[in-house]
Every structure is written in C-alpha cells, then in structure tokens.
Amino acid sequence: MMVLVLFTIWALGLLVLFTDPKNTSIRWASATAFVGGGGFFAAVIDETLLPLFQDTLHPALVSGLKFVSKFSSFVCQVGLPYTFLLFAVYSGEWITRKTKIIIQYAALVPPLIMLVITPIYPVLQFNYWLMLVWVIPYFLSASLILVHLYRIEKDPLVKKSRLFTNLLVIVPMLFVFTLLYVMRTQNYYDAWRYNSLVVGIQFLLILFISVKYGFLGVKWRVQKHRLNSTLRAITSGAQIVNHTIKNEVGKITLYADRIQSYAVETDQPKLRDDAKIVIQSAQHILDMMNRIQGQLQDMVLQExxxxxxxxxxxxxxxxxxxxxxxxxxxxxxxxxxxxxxxxxxxxxxxxxxxxxxxxxxxxxxxxxxxxxxxxxxxxxxxxxxxxxxxxxxxxxxxxxxxxxxxxxxxxxxxxxxxxxxxxxxxxxxxxxxxxxxxxxxxxxxxxxxxxxx
Structure with missing residues (x-):
C-alpha cells in the first residue's frame, strides 16, 4: 500500500513538473510533492524493505537503510512547510524577485534550527510543539497568498486554474499538516497513515478535474484535437462537395440560359421568368458554397x-x-x-x-x-x-x-x-x-x- 502511495505522489510531482519545467513556482510545487513523499519512502523502507531483506543483508547495509528512513522522514516533516511556502511565494507575480529571494533564504532558518536540535538516528525525536510555532505560520501564509492570487486574477483561464490549484493543494495540505504535526502534539503518532487516504482522494480529484474542466491543460488538448479533426474532415469534404456542386450548377446554369434564350425567341414570358429564377437560385448556391469554403479553408497568416x-x-x-x-x-x-x-x-x-x-x-x-x-x-x-x-x-x-x-x-x-x-x-x-x-x-x-x- 505504501509503495503505491509513494509512486502516486512522485508521479504527481513529475506530472506537475512537466507542465512547465522552466517555471520556478512549478518547480517548487513539484518539490513539495517529492519532499512530501519522503515520509512514505521512509515507511516503505521500514515496513517493506527491512522486513524483507533484514536477515540477508550485511548489518552495515541494514543500518544504512534505517538511517535513510529516519533522514527521509526528517526531510519530509521539515521540508514540506518550506517547499509549500516557496511554491506560493513564487506563484505571486506581485511579489518582487528580490523579496522572493529574501523569503527563500530567511524561511530556511527554522528548518536549519530543527536540523541542529533534532536527534535523527537511531531514533527521530521532534519537538512538535516547537514545530507548530513555525509550521502553522508557513501554512497560513502560503494559503493566504494562493487565495489572494485567485481573487485578483483577471484572466479567466488562469483564474480557473488557480481555483483548482487551491482546492487540490490547500485542502489536502490542511489535512496533512493536521495529521502530521498537530496530532503528534497529542501523542497520536500513527495519524499520519490517514494521509494515504488524502493522497488517494487528491489523485482521483486531479484526474476528474483534468478531464472535465481542463486542469493542467488536459481537457484543452482533448478538445483541441476533436475540433481540429472535425475542421480537417469538413474542409476536405467541403472541397469535394464544392467541386461537385460547382460542376452541376454550371450545367444547370448553362441549360437555364438556353431555356431563357428560347423563351425570349418564342415570346414565352412565363418560361423566361422561370428560367431567370433557376439562374438566380444557381448563383445563390455558388455564393453559399464560396462562403462556406472561404471560412473552412486552411488560412495562411500574414503577420x-x-x-x-x-x-x-x-x-x-x-x-x-x-x-x-x-x-x-x-x-x-x-x-x-x-x-x-x-x-x-x-x-x-x-x-x-x-x-x-x-x-x-x-x-x-x-x-x-x-x-x-x-x-x-x-x-x-x-x-x-x-x-x-x-x-x-x-x-x-x-x-x-x-x-x-x-x-x-x-x-x-x-x-x-x-x-x-x-x-x-x-x-x-x-x-x-x-x-x-x-x-x-x-x-x-x-x-x-x-x-x-
């Protein structure tokens, strides 16, 4: 189970990164997923790898795995608030680049202090009351920045993307932070396991929103492909139909002209008027086909x-x-x-x-x-x-x-x-x-x- 959750979190991190790898806020969002997955990576080592290989591995390798497990858990708990805050800060266009850099380095101080004062191996021992002193402000600051960005956004596409980002990030983070930090101040250390349920729901919501509303651009690509295919098919069909209709209308016009001439020669005004209506109708069909063809043909931009x-x-x-x-x-x-x-x-x-x-x-x-x-x-x-x-x-x-x-x-x-x-x-x-x-x-x-x- 933990292996599946770990794979899901890191897969989401890669998916987010690939949407726009040059964007700094996207890179911090991806980092948040990978750092958050560190806790589950520690669980995979403790509950899957060690029980499976403990009797066959050299004691030094076993000790190495245990250290990696403790350190991964430490990085997850200390790094998650930091990366989440930096994701929000770098998402804000109204925050100057200089301010972002100052926040990036200043926000490192509490994690570094925790690194100095926290025993990591052989037993990881956090002071969770001290953690809450800076973790809660980090979470609240990041959430307020993201909500503010949504409120001030004018571009509907970006605004919709920000709404889904807030729903898919802030709400799950609230549960994660509660289960990971708050519950441990009450000595409930196994509450973090419910985070796997949070990750599962988050993953399903991302899939649903991506298909239905276009989060991360998925729906746009599907819709674009459908419309482009339709336009290509209609353009091709219209060209064939246009050519055929023009040929047939040309014949109708030719014979209608002959009928009109014959009606004039034989002094048949009703027949002449009927032939005139046929000619006008044929011309209307040609005009209509030209308008359709003109709006469907593959245009060349003159930029x-x-x-x-x-x-x-x-x-x-x-x-x-x-x-x-x-x-x-x-x-x-x-x-x-x-x-x-x-x-x-x-x-x-x-x-x-x-x-x-x-x-x-x-x-x-x-x-x-x-x-x-x-x-x-x-x-x-x-x-x-x-x-x-x-x-x-x-x-x-x-x-x-x-x-x-x-x-x-x-x-x-x-x-x-x-x-x-x-x-x-x-x-x-x-x-x-x-x-x-x-x-x-x-x-x-x-x-x-x-x-x-």
Whole structure:
C-alpha cells in the first residue's frame, strides 16, 4: 500500500513538473510533492524493505537503510512547510524577485534550527510543539497568498486554474499538516497513515478535474484535437462537395440560359421568368458554397506587429451603425501600450464576427464591452455582451462547424469555428462563458511570446 502511495505522489510531482519545467513556482510545487513523499519512502523502507531483506543483508547495509528512513522522514516533516511556502511565494507575480529571494533564504532558518536540535538516528525525536510555532505560520501564509492570487486574477483561464490549484493543494495540505504535526502534539503518532487516504482522494480529484474542466491543460488538448479533426474532415469534404456542386450548377446554369434564350425567341414570358429564377437560385448556391469554403479553408497568416487596441477601435468604428441601430452602449477597457505579432486582417475579422454576434443578441438594447489586457500567460481580448446568452445545453457545441442557434437562413454556423481556427493558427485559444438571458463573454487568448515589448 505504501509503495503505491509513494509512486502516486512522485508521479504527481513529475506530472506537475512537466507542465512547465522552466517555471520556478512549478518547480517548487513539484518539490513539495517529492519532499512530501519522503515520509512514505521512509515507511516503505521500514515496513517493506527491512522486513524483507533484514536477515540477508550485511548489518552495515541494514543500518544504512534505517538511517535513510529516519533522514527521509526528517526531510519530509521539515521540508514540506518550506517547499509549500516557496511554491506560493513564487506563484505571486506581485511579489518582487528580490523579496522572493529574501523569503527563500530567511524561511530556511527554522528548518536549519530543527536540523541542529533534532536527534535523527537511531531514533527521530521532534519537538512538535516547537514545530507548530513555525509550521502553522508557513501554512497560513502560503494559503493566504494562493487565495489572494485567485481573487485578483483577471484572466479567466488562469483564474480557473488557480481555483483548482487551491482546492487540490490547500485542502489536502490542511489535512496533512493536521495529521502530521498537530496530532503528534497529542501523542497520536500513527495519524499520519490517514494521509494515504488524502493522497488517494487528491489523485482521483486531479484526474476528474483534468478531464472535465481542463486542469493542467488536459481537457484543452482533448478538445483541441476533436475540433481540429472535425475542421480537417469538413474542409476536405467541403472541397469535394464544392467541386461537385460547382460542376452541376454550371450545367444547370448553362441549360437555364438556353431555356431563357428560347423563351425570349418564342415570346414565352412565363418560361423566361422561370428560367431567370433557376439562374438566380444557381448563383445563390455558388455564393453559399464560396462562403462556406472561404471560412473552412486552411488560412495562411500574414503577420505584422500591430497595436491591437487600434484594431479594436477600428472595428468599433465600422460597427457604429449597428450599435446605433440596436441602441447598444459600447464600453472599452484597453491597454494601448500592448503590441502583438499577428495577422491584423484575421484579427479584425474575428472581432467583427464577435461584435456582430453580440449586436444580434441585444436587439432590444444592452451593453457591449471590449477589454484588452496582459495576464501572466496571455494577451487577452474579451468581448462581453448583456444579450440573450446561450443555453447550457448548447454551450459545449458552439464551436462545432455548422452549429448555430440563429434562425436566419444567411447563417451557416461557421463564425465561431472560423474564430477558433484563427486563434489556433496564432497558437492561442478561445473560451466562451455564457448564461442564458444574462449575456456572453468570449475570451481570445494570444500566447505571451507573441507580445512585443
């Protein structure tokens, strides 16, 4: 059992590390998992390895294993509060680098004192009342920093990630710290064994949240693969269908022209008008197919370094007649200092699509709000409206090609698919948040590497 728990904790540590190994806070999060696993490593030595090999190993090796066990337990109990605090400190962008370094070294003082005053071998003897003097402040400080980071975060993707991080870290840590330190002040030394249950529940929650909500980016990769596969399949199919329809419509137009000419020659006005309707219908089919093909084809970006706030202002200027028509109030919160490497034509088309969707959802008036800001990982453009919103059952499908809740015959359900495709070409993503009868917000995320200083 202890072997399985140890493997689970260290596997989680590796998983966290691989999400962003260059990020200092991620490295401290991984270190927290590995240091926390030290207690279970000691249990594996004491309860599995020593009983199995004690009679066959040289006494010196047995003593070595016992020392490793005691030292691993010591590192776990002393290092866990320290690494947890450093994970929280390095997660805070508002804490200066100099302050982080000062905290990193100053926070080492209590663990070093414990190293000096604590007998480790042959019997590990902690003064747990003294431990609580600094362990509790470390835990509370780390938890408050993480909660504060969640509260001040503007980027919805990062905010959601911080929420899940807090749920999956602070709550389990509370149980671990209680069982590992507090209970031992009451001479209940076996309470730590319940930590294996805490680890098991935490692991299951991580799997569940990763699949359902996208923690650690898992859902995004699954969803991205599904949408990309769908777009590729539809693009390929649309090209074949488009070619076939154009050939057949060409024949229909040819014969309709001949019928119209014959109707003129023989003075048959009704037949001439019927032929004219057939020609117009054929042209409408061609126009429709060209629009579908244009929005599904694999685009090639023409990148420039631009000021996205200027593009937003231009789009709003172009859309002013719609704002006046639907009596919509337009609000902007834009960081005019930001520069972005992107395709300005495609960005303008995406914003036009989103604004048009918002106006159509607010035919009785409302508020359209556009925001532009820089978060920890993205340049974010948010388009919000107070319109009709999207029903909960429709929300998972709004990015699917040809899915539309609009009843207009001029709508093919390709607008959001096109927007998604543009963001994907920019190595970004698109997120939609909506509540029925309250409004919709679409977030465009461009990776920070595209932001030009």
């Amino acid at each position: 420039e370094t631009i000021r996205p706030s200027a593009v937003i202002h231009q789009v709003l200027l172009d859309m002013k007649p719609y704002a006046d028509k639907y009596q919509t109030e337009v609000i902007t919160e834009l960081d005019d200092t930001l520069m972005l490497r992107c395709d300005p034509v495609q960005l303008r088309e995406v914003l036009t699509n989103l604004c048009m969707n918002s106006f159509e959802a607010m035919k009785n008036g409302g508020t359209l709000k556009l925001q532009l800001f820089l978060s920890k990982k993205h340049l974010v453009i948010a388009v919000s409206d107070t319109g009709t919103g999207i029903a909960k059952e429709n929300l998972p499908h709004v990015l699917d090609p040809f899915f539309s809740t609009k009843k207009s015959g001029q709508n093919f359900g390709l607008g959001l698919s096109y927007c998604y495709n543009v963001l994907q070409k920019h190595q970004g993503t698109l997120e939609i948040y909506s509540v029925k009868d309250e409004g919709t917000t679409v977030f465009l995320y461009f990776p920070q590497k595209r932001v030009i200083a």
